Amino acid sequence: MLNNRNGTLFVEDVSLNEVAQEFATPVFVYSENALRQAFLAYQDAFHQMNTLVCYAVKANGNLNILRLFADLGSGFDIVSGGELARVLQAGGSADKVIFSGVGKTAAEIEFALKAGIKCFNVESMPELTRINDIAGSLKTVAPISFRINPNIDAKTHPYISTGLKNNKFGIPFEQAIDAYRTAQRLPNVQIVGVDCHIGSQLTEVQPLIDACERVVALVDELQKIGISLSHIDLGGGVGIQYKDETLIDLGVYANAVKQIIGERHLSLILEPGRSLVGNAGVLLTQVEYVKHGEEKNFVVVDAAMNDLARPALYDAYHDIVPVCVKDIAPITADVVGQICESGDFIGKNRSLAVEQGDLLCVKSVGAYGMSMSSNYNARPRAAEVLVSGSHKKLIRRRETFADLWQAEMV
Ligand code: LLP
Numbered sequence: 368m369l370n371n372r373n374g375t376l377f378v379e380d381v382s383l384n385e386v387a388q389e390f391a392t393p394v395f396v397y398s399e400n401a402l403r404q405a406f407l408a409y410q411d412a413f414h415q416m417n418t419l420v421c422y423a424v425k426a427n428g429n430l431n432i433l434r435l436f437a438d439l440g441s442g443f444d445i446v447s448g449g450e451l452a453r454v455l456q457a458g459g460s461a462d463k464v465i466f467s468g469v470g471k472t473a474a475e476i477e478f479a480l481k482a483g484i485k486c487f488n489v490e491s492m493p494e495l496t497r498i499n500d501i502a503g504s505l506k507t508v509a510p511i512s513f514r515i516n517p518n519i520d521a522k523t524h525p526y527i528s529t530g531l532k533n534n535k536f537g538i539p540f541e542q543a544i545d546a547y548r549t550a551q552r553l554p555n556v557q558i559v560g561v562d563c564h565i566g567s568q569l570t571e572v573q574p575l576i577d578a579c580e581r582v583v584a585l586v587d588e589l590q591k592i593g594i595s596l597s598h599i600d601l602g603g604g605v606g607i608q609y610k611d612e613t614l615i616d617l618g619v620y621a622n623a624v625k626q627i628i629g630e631r632h633l634s635l636i637l638e639p640g641r642s643l644v645g646n647a648g649v650l651l652t653q654v655e656y657v658k659h660g661e662e663k664n665f666v667v668v669d670a671a672m673n674d675l676a677r678p679a680l681y682d683a684y685h686d687i688v689p690v691c692v693k694d695i696a697p698i699t700a701d702v703v704g705q706i707c708e709s710g711d712f713i714g715k716n717r718s719l720a721v722e723q724g725d726l727l728c729v730k731s732v733g734a735y736g737m738s739m740s741s742n743y744n745a746r747p748r749a750a751e752v753l754v755s756g757s758h759k760k761l762i763r764r765r766e767t768f769a770d771l772w773q774a775e776m777v
């Protein structure tokens with residue numbers, strides 16, 4: 368999606384210089400083609416199974432992106448009432464929505480039941496009770512899966528590893544059978560599946576395969592006691608390339624899952640987020656100052672940790688490249704934002720041939736970029752632009768100062 372034409376970076380057929388001129392900076396720029404290709408790669412790889420790809424809205428919830436995936440047949444993995452509202456607003460169908468998360472409130476459960484979602488991924492027994500009670504009061508039956516914690520080391524950053532015993536997610540594997548037995552006795556829930564999600568930015572396929580094996584073994588155990596499931600949900604987690612990571616081959620993953628499922632009548636749900644949008648987006652930012660410190664150089668840009676929190680939060684690496692190649696000597700510098708925190712950086716020790724006023728392109732920010740942005744330091748949120756071929760469309764306008772206090776009452 369990013370390509371270099373005569374020393375200038377383009378997203379598809381649109382020059383990033385032009386984007387900055389028209390919409391100013393900082394601005395997120397997404398490639399529609401890259402979004403589409405990423406979705407189709409899942410559909411292709413898993414086409415031999417009855418598979419529903421449920422895009423994890425948390426990665427990037429812009430209505431235009433949700434609409435694009437909905438048009439391609441996507442379902443949605445949501446973790447809040449707000450995300451459900453976004454999906455519905457974008458024209459997604461509720462019957463392809465699955466609801467994950469450890470803390471679903473009564474209001475959220477009621478909203479989801481009334482909307483008619485496909486399934487609740489239940490993460491605790493009190494949550495099961497609450498769902499049953501609310502479904503009863505609405506005179507309906509709630510379709511449920513349990514999110515099982517398969518206790519598998521996903522081999523990723525501890526903050527985004529979710530399948531181990533010591534984190535808050537899911538029901539311990541050892542308690543799964545009891546959980547299903549309890550659910551079977553409740554009048555207002557219908558057991559439909561089993562779910563797991565072991566972590567994010569996974570670069571090895573084996574933990575995903577191990578999780579699938581554990582989940583299918585559980586399906587068999589349940590079958591023996593008369594509880595039959597119609598789907599397994601293997602969560603999200605497939606990593607993307609930020610730097611030099613090895614990538615999971617979706618074909619290898621799909622084949623392994625197909626072998627494990629074998630002849631069982633099970634459909635498959637996947638909840639990818641990052642791998643559908645991550646590499647489809649860049650953040651365009653302008654150099655405000657080049658500052659030569661005593662021990663370090665700093666390239667101060669107009670994007671900051673409120674726009675892209677990942678470096679500050681996880682020490683995450685995002686490649687940073689100038690939009691226009693310049694024939695000047697590169698300097699080694701930290702690329703930092705304007706926020707009053709030492710943790711506010713976009714990249715450290717980068718070699719960059721840049722001057723004041725130049726544009727920089729921060730790569731692979733389509734996932735967990737805009738969706739994790741904030742107004743910290745009273746910074747209006749960035750704009751978002753969607754590129755398709757030679758067309759560019761503003762899909763979220765830059766916030767104004769008035770937006771900052773819109774919800775406040777004086
Ligand atoms: N399903 C569930 C239940 C999840 O918790 C997540 C992500 C996904 C699906 C999507 O996972 P993905 O395919 O994107 O790996 N903010 C962090 C990532 C947090 C991921 C949380 N859960 C980051 O910027 O790296």
